[in-house]
Amino acid sequence: MRVLSFILGRLAVTPIIILGLITLVFFIVRVIPSDPIAFIAGERATKEQIVELKQKWGLDQPLYTQYFIYLRQLAKGDFGTSFYTHQPVVEDLMRRLPATLELTIVAVILSVALGVPIGIISALGRNSWFDHLLRVVTIGGLSIVGFWLGIMLQMVIGYQLNLLPLTGRIDLHAPQDITGFLILDSILTWNGKALLSSLKHLILPATAIAFASFAVIARFTRAGVLNVLRSDYVLYEQAMGLPYALIIVKYVLRNSITSTVTQIGLVFASLLGGAAVIEMVFEWPGLGNFLVQSILLADYKVILGVTVWIGLVYIVMNLIIDIAQTIVDPRRIEQ
Amino acid sequence: MKKDRVLWQKLVQDRVAFAGFLIVFIVIIVGIFAPYLAPYPGDVRNIHLSERLQRPTLKHLLGTDEFGRDILSRVIFGTRVSFTIALIAVGACLIIGVPIGLYAGFYENWLSSVFMRIGDIFLSVPQIVLALAFASALGRSMPNIILALSVTYWPWFSGIVFAETRKVKKSVFIEATLALGASSSRTIFRHVLPNVLSPIIIRSTVGMGYTILTAAALGFIGVGAPPPTPEWGIAIADARQYLPEAWWCATFPGLAIFLTVMGFNMLGDGLRDLLDPRLRRGGREATKEGE
Numbered sequence: 268m269r270v271l272s273f274i275l276g277r278l279a280v281t282p283i284i285i286l287g288l289i290t291l292v293f294f295i296v297r298v299i300p301s302d303p304i305a306f307i308a309g310e311r312a313t314k315e316q317i318v319e320l321k322q323k324w325g326l327d328q329p330l331y332t333q334y335f336i337y338l339r340q341l342a343k344g345d346f347g348t349s350f351y352t353h354q355p356v357v358e359d360l361m362r363r364l365p366a367t368l369e370l371t372i373v374a375v376i377l378s379v380a381l382g383v384p385i386g387i388i389s390a391l392g393r394n395s396w397f398d399h400l401l402r403v404v405t406i407g408g409l410s411i412v413g414f415w416l417g418i419m420l421q422m423v424i425g426y427q428l429n430l431l432p433l434t435g436r437i438d439l440h441a442p443q444d445i446t447g448f449l450i451l452d453s454i455l456t457w458n459g460k461a462l463l464s465s466l467k468h469l470i471l472p473a474t475a476i477a478f479a480s481f482a483v484i485a486r487f488t489r490a491g492v493l494n495v496l497r498s499d500y501v502l503y504e505q506a507m508g509l510p511y512a513l514i515i516v517k518y519v520l521r522n523s524i525t526s527t528v529t530q531i532g533l534v535f536a537s538l539l540g541g542a543a544v545i546e547m548v549f550e551w552p553g554l555g556n557f558l559v560q561s562i563l564l565a566d567y568k569v570i571l572g573v574t575v576w577i578g579l580v581y582i583v584m585n586l587i588i589d590i591a592q593t594i595v596d597p598r599r600i601e602q
Numbered sequence: 603m604k605k606d607r608v609l610w611q612k613l614v615q616d617r618v619a620f621a622g623f624l625i626v627f628i629v630i631i632v633g634i635f636a637p638y639l640a641p642y643p644g645d646v647r648n649i650h651l652s653e654r655l656q657r658p659t660l661k662h663l664l665g666t667d668e669f670g671r672d673i674l675s676r677v678i679f680g681t682r683v684s685f686t687i688a689l690i691a692v693g694a695c696l697i698i699g700v701p702i703g704l705y706a707g708f709y710e711n712w713l714s715s716v717f718m719r720i721g722d723i724f725l726s727v728p729q730i731v732l733a734l735a736f737a738s739a740l741g742r743s744m745p746n747i748i749l750a751l752s753v754t755y756w757p758w759f760s761g762i763v764f765a766e767t768r769k770v771k772k773s774v775f776i777e778a779t780l781a782l783g784a785s786s787s788r789t790i791f792r793h794v795l796p797n798v799l800s801p802i803i804i805r806s807t808v809g810m811g812y813t814i815l816t817a818a819a820l821g822f823i824g825v826g827a828p829p830p831t832p833e834w835g836i837a838i839a840d841a842r843q844y845l846p847e848a849w850w851c852a853t854f855p856g857l858a859i860f861l862t863v864m865g866f867n868m869l870g871d872g873l874r875d876l877l878d879p880r881l882r883r884g885g886r887e888a889t890k891e892g893e
Contacts, residue, residue: 278721287723292732337757402618406871410811410864412818415838415856418845426846524802541728544819558731559823564736574735578727 270597272591281586288578289341293334296571324350337571346572351564354571359557364580365447366436367546371538378481379531386488386527387520393493401485408482414544417475421548424471434550437465472549476542480534487530491523498522499511519599529592536584540577606703609640612876619872625865633681640675646832655848662729665850666841673850676832683833684862688813692806695759698804702756703763704790708771718764721757730816747826751813753882762805766798800877801853804870811866816857834859 284486325336340347346356366553389401425433432438442452442461452470453462495501496519504514550556554577561569593599614620637643641663650670652846656664664673702721706714724732737748770776771794779789803855820826821835834855 283719284722284726285765287719288726291723292735295736297739310833335876383658399618403868406618406867407864409866410815410860412815412838412856412859412863414819414822415852415859418838418842419856420853422846422849422852444660540731543730543734544822547823555731558734562734562823562825565738568737570738574727574731577731581728582726 269600273593273600276585279590281582284582285579288582289338289575290334292574292578294330296567296574297330297333300332301473321383327560335369346576347568349561350566355420355568360554360572360576362447363552363554363557366551367539367542367555369448369450369475370469370472370546370551370553371535371542372414373469374476374480374538374542375531375535377473378484378534381477382481382484383387383488383527385577386485387492389485390492390496393514398489405482405486408478411478413475413479413542414548416478417545417548420471422554431471432464432468433471436468436552437461438468439464472545472551475545475548476538477487480538483534484527484530488527491526494521494526495519495523525592525595529588532536532584532588532591536581536588539580539584540573603774611877613779615833616872616875618868619876622865622868622870625861627682629865630685630863631766632678635782636678636682640672640678642672642675643672643679645675646679647830655844655851658850664854665848667837667851668844668848673854676837676853677834679792679832680834680837680855681862683744683827683831684814684817684859687744687751687817688810691751691755691813691817692809694748695809696802696806698752698756699759699761700763703760704767704794704798706736706760707767707814708786708790708794710768714764717760721760724754724757725761730819733820734823737820739785742825742828744831747817747820750820751816755809755813758809759802759805762801766801767814770794770797783808800873804874804877806829807866807870807873811863811870814859814863814866835891858882872885 273441318327325333328336337347339566344357346360348355349359352359385401389398392398421433424430430521437449439460441449442458444454445452445455449465450462451460452464501519504518505511540555540558542553545551546553546556547559556575558570558577561567561573613623632639648671650666653662653666653670654668656662656666656670662672662674664677667673667676688777706717732754733750737747740746740750750754776793778788779793780786784792786828817826818833818835818838821833822839824836824839826835827833829840837855838852840846841855844851
């Protein structure tokens with residue numbers, strides 16, 4: 268019952284947070300001192316043209332009217348129209364979401380494949396040289412500038428060694444668009460060349476992203492395993508004479524995995540847009556790069572749309588993680 | 603005094619934390635004495651096109667950039683820029699976040715919920731995304747970038763202070779203090795605050811490094827400090843078009859960021875172990891901070 272009321276409470280707060288986010292971003296973005304119309308119209312525009320454009324984009328209305336119009340549009344799933352491409356923002360968002368998801372999934376797989384085993388080994392050999400090494404390596408992972416690492420990878424592996432492509436998602440004809448995920452589409456259309464090309468394009472950006480998330484996952488895995496190792500029931504099992512390997516595999520790992528899984532979820536959510544600068548360096552046609560480009564063009568409708576969209580995805584992801592975690596471990600409500 | 607000495611001894615014993623402390627200390631010294639340490643202090647602004655894009659030599663230890671400016675000098679002056687941004691931004695986060703967290707955690711009334719929900723709104727997007735939107739709206743200048751970073755980062759402070767205050771409030775000695783007739787404000791500042799200080803110190807240390815990273819990202823994209831500020835992120839962005847030939851232009855500013863942030867993170871990691879054994883090395887409090 269308490270779990271249910273906790274979940275309902277969380278669900279009730281979510282719309283308030285979403286509305287708050289939309290309001291916050293709307294007013295932030297509209298603070299732009301430069302007049303968006305001046306950008307669109309160009310320097311040679313006449314006064315009449317400017318008035319006409321203002322009317323066309325609804326910028327002649329007072330700010331709060333614009334705000335309510337925007338809310339009404341959003342409720343209908345309309346994220347506005349780009350000043351530059353004249354395309355509905357929502358189309359771009361939908362097209363770019365698979366690109367970001369694909370990159371994020373690969374980056375997370377990389378970080379989990381490395382981070383979880385290393386975290387476990389490090390916890391089991393606490394204070395060994397490996398544990399100390401891991402400490403320095405993971406702090407390094409948290410300290411490195413992702414976009415700089417990306418540039419260094421491009422420079423060494425892309426330019427100098429010429430092993431992997433520098434930018435983009437694919438360099439030949441993309442496979443027929445079915446899901447928007449190039450790897451999946453290549454497999455579905457049985458296109459080996461496209462598959463290879465898209466995989467090659469993924470390696471460098473995914474590595475640049477994974478470096479930080481690997482560190483986070485390794486550290487949380489280590490902390491989680493250590494926590495369980497210190498618990499009374501592990502001591503009890505040891506006293507009962509159970510083989511150490513059995514205790515580790517059957518009890519310690521199974522019980523420590525929840526915290527790691529939660530972290531993986533949080534890392535995943537944070538990369539949907541959070542890796543914007545790395546996407547930009549690799550000219551990855553994803554959400555983050557879209558945001559950066561719209562900022563450079565001062566295309567405020569797009570800035571607004573992408574930020575709200577990333578926020579929505581992020582809020583929903585966090586909500587799912589939160590609920591799943593509560594169902595698995597109801598004790599956390601107390602905290 | 604004695605407690606401080608014990609803490610210091612422990613810090614020295616933890617090699618990683620001490621190395622972090624040394625790095626931070628050196629970077630601060632370099633920042634303060636930048637005009638005396640930089641071989642060409644004038645190169646913050648001066649342009650020497652005849653010396654552009656020179657490889658590292660004895661004359662220019664880290665080479666020169668596309669305007670012929672000495673990279674070492676600019677990296678040295680860059681410590682001032684990054685430090686100023688991070689110090690003021692984290693300071694502002696403390697000023698906003700700590701009182702809100704203390705209030706919300708101590709009283710737990712409707713106003714607390716309002717404060718915490720407002721914080722949640724800011725936490726509902728990765729910080730870099732919100733900071734980008736903010737910084738681009740405000741325009742390029744040092745005060746604006748500091749504003750964008752503080753406004754989007756304070757909920758990390760109020761959140762942790764809130765959680766800790768709630769825990770401390772439940773303890774018997776707070777109950778006793780209140781029963782003895784101490785006012786709420788006296789209880790908060792004399793008894794609660796000292797007990798939530800450790801997580802605040804840890805948060806601030808790690809937050810310094812994190813803010814330097816975010817500020818560099820903003821500079822790199824072109825919504826941070828305006829040129830010719832010797833900011834590390836801008837330097838990397840400008841260097842991109844001369845890669846891979848002029849590798850030194852992008853490499854050294856990036857290394858400077860890495861080292862500085864690493865110093866803060868090592869120190870923060872060590873402090874976490876020393877001050878708050880419960881938090882022992884989980885990572886950054888939550889991964890929402892991933893770049």
